[in-house]
Amino acid sequence: MNIKVDLNLKQTQKLVMTTEMKQAIEILQLTSMELNNLIDKELLENPMLEFNDSPMESMEVVKDEAAKKEESKDQIEWDDYFQNMQSTEFRNTPSSSYDPDDEFNFEKFSYYETTLNEYLLLQFHVLSEDLTETENLIGEYLIxxxxxxxxxxxxxxxxxxILGVTQDVVEKLIGIIQQFDPAGVGARDIKECLLIQLRQEGYDDEVYENLVNNYLTDLAENQFKRVSQETGISTSELAVFKELIKTLEPKPGRQFTNFDGVKYIIPDGSIEWIDNELVVQINDISAPRLQINSFYQGMLKTRNENEDTKKYIEKKLDSAAFLIKSIEQRRDTIRKVIEAIAHYQENFFREGVEDLKPLTLKAIADMIEVHESTVSRAIRGKYVQTPKGTFSLKFFFKRGFSQGADDVSSEAIKQKIQAFVDAEDKRKPLSDQKIVEMLKEQGVDVARRTIAKYREALNILPSSKRKQFR
Incomplete structure (x- = not known):
């Protein structure tokens, strides 16, 4: 066996992710809220940073200065350094001072919404004088x-x-709570919830109770003939009762939780029609501009400062300059992406969803000459305000289907399905296959299973469950 050790040279290419590159990628994919949180954290940790309300100019000077520092860190002329920076984005003028009182902030607005618990307790306390102390405690616990x-x-x-009481006492308090507004509150299941509402509307009858307790699923599936044979109630009466059930509220407390679902969105940019041309602007509120603090600039100019202080400030200056550069790159990338979307989807901004074209990440990446992953990160959690409303940037990236010489997006298909269902005869609702045929007549070829998927996404029931009998 011939064993030997030798040296070989081989040339390869590989991407080395530096700490700065990782930070730049992370900043690009941050939402406006996440970026503002990062900026707040950096402002606390880095004394070199402060807000800058004046427009930022070119970042080239930052790159040049960073290169000079790399060549000769021991021979830095801080006077020349800051003299050069006076004409860049770090320029500190009286008009650029940051005043937090001038910033638009949703936290400056106050809003209070009564909760369901508070609303029920208010009604219960009106009756508290007619109840014993123990009953009051039980009622509050149940609420x-x-x-x-x-x-x-x-x-x-x-x-x-745990309360040390009989079941009859608890049932008494439950019965009291179930009489409260909103109707149906305090029920222990959906059937009890519907029965409470029916009783309050005057439908207090064993027939209705039997239908709700034993045939609710059959009524939902329009199995009127079978229910009629077993109960003796005519199919027309069952159809009327089903329509009545549909008017009831299956989640009585929902009206008190709607406000909790409200999410405030700060658009990262806007698209407007100006002189019949789409103009893109980036929202500065979503990413406040930063600059170098003038006080610490002065400290670096002072030559009698000790070396430890200068090294600390120099380190913070590097970090601050790179953060400013990364934020500006993020702003520029998002602007290019939105401009490309505006150009590609111009018909959508003129007409609406029906003119939304199919769009892929690769198409936008090719238009702005970046990688697809960059576009993916740039649109993550970003929103844009347009003449047609405020949309997530992901909204504009849709699958497509052929329509003659042109393509139509999946969102346009969904809108067509919704329009077909809204206009259908409720006594003879359209099947998925019928919708396929109607789309084919318009030149759109879509599979039936795709129609079913889009219908479910629109929360539209199958035709058998949409059928009405009057």
Missing amino acids: DCIDDNGYLLIDMDYICD
């Missing part, structure tokens, strides 16, 4: 057990055990 949808989530044996 605390009601979830956001208005349902009472309890185990009767457990409640009786």
